[in-house]
Amino acid sequence: MNPYYDKLLSAYESLREKTSFEPVTALVLGSGLGGYADEITVEDVVEYQDIDGFPVSTVPGHKGRFVFGYVKQTPVVVMQGRIHYYEGYDIHDVVLPIRLMKVLGAENLILTNAAGGIQEGMKPGDFMMIQDHITQFVPSPLVGPNVESLGERFPDMSQVYDPDIQKTMEQAASRLGIILKKGVYIQFTGPNFETPAEIRMAKALGASAVGMSTAVEAMAAKHMGMRIGGISVISNLASGISSNPLSHEEVQIAADEAAPYFKQLLTELIPML
Numbered sequence: 001m002n003p004y005y006d007k008l009l010s011a012y013e014s015l016r017e018k019t020s021f022e023p024v025t026a027l028v029l030g031s032g033l034g035g036y037a038d039e040i041t042v043e044d045v046v047e048y049q050d051i052d053g054f055p056v057s058t059v060p061g062h063k064g065r066f067v068f069g070y071v072k073q074t075p076v077v078v079m080q081g082r083i084h085y086y087e088g089y090d091i092h093d094v095v096l097p098i099r100l101m102k103v104l105g106a107e108n109l110i111l112t113n114a115a116g117g118i119q120e121g122m123k124p125g126d127f128m129m130i131q132d133h134i135t136q137f138v139p140s141p142l143v144g145p146n147v148e149s150l151g152e153r154f155p156d157m158s159q160v161y162d163p164d165i166q167k168t169m170e171q172a173a174s175r176l177g178i179i180l181k182k183g184v185y186i187q188f189t190g191p192n193f194e195t196p197a198e199i200r201m202a203k204a205l206g207a208s209a210v211g212m213s214t215a216v217e218a219m220a221a222k223h224m225g226m227r228i229g230g231i232s233v234i235s236n237l238a239s240g241i242s243s244n245p246l247s248h249e250e251v252q253i254a255a256d257e258a259a260p261y262f263k264q265l266l267t268e269l270i271p272m273l
C-alpha cells in the first residue's frame, strides 16, 4: 500500500463523518486573508484538529479549519489557514489538504497568499495574478511512491495556472476596477525572510513575487488535474528592495488593508469559474 494514499483516505473518511458537503471550488486563504471565510454562506465547519492524521497550522493569524458553504450559488470549501513547510511538516503533509479537497469533489482551486514584491513597480497592496511559479528551492510533494489514482508519475507543468481561469480573473478584476498585475511566484522554505542577495537571485531567475507557500500546493493540484488560479497580495517589498526590515506584522497589516478589494475580487470570480 502507499502510505500517502492511506493517510489521505483516512483523513477523507474522518472528514466524511463530519460533513457530506460536495464542493466544486476550493479556496486557500493566505496570511491575513482568512477573513474572506466570513463572506460565504456557511454550511459546515470542520477544524483541522478533528480530522485523523491532519497537520495542524501553528502560525499566528492562521485559523486551522475547513469552511464549507456557498459563494453566491457556488459550493466551495475554504481552507482558513494553510499548512506551511516551515512549520516542520513533511512536504507530503503540506499538500494533504489540497489532495483532500480534490477527493471531496473540488475541480477548481484558487490559491491566495501574501507575498513580497520583487518585480519593478510592485508596491504593497497590489494584486498579482500568478502566471507561473518556481518551486525548485522547496522539496517536491510528488517525490516518493506515486499515487496512480491521483495522477501520473511525470506530470506536465507547462501550464500550471489555468489559462481560462486567468482570463476570467482578469475579467473579474476589470469589472471591479481592480488593477491586476501579473507575474511569476517563487517559493522559498522560510520561515526566515530572504536576504537581499537571495532576492537578487530570485529576480535574475525571473521571479516577480516571493513567498513561503502556494507553489507546492499548485504542483500537487496540477498532478491531480485540478484547474488552478493563483493570486498574491503584495504585502511588502522584498528584502533589499525596501530599506525596511521585514516583519510578519507588516505582512498582516498590508493584507488587512487589501482585504475589502480581495473579497470583492473573489466573490466576483468564484461564480464565474
Ligand code: HPA
Pocket (backbone or CB within 6 Å): 114, 115, 116, 117, 193, 194, 210, 211, 212, 235, 236, 237, 238, 239, 246, 251
Ligand atoms: N518573503 C517571503 N515570504 C513573504 C514575504 C517576503 O518578503 N512577504 C510575505 N510573505
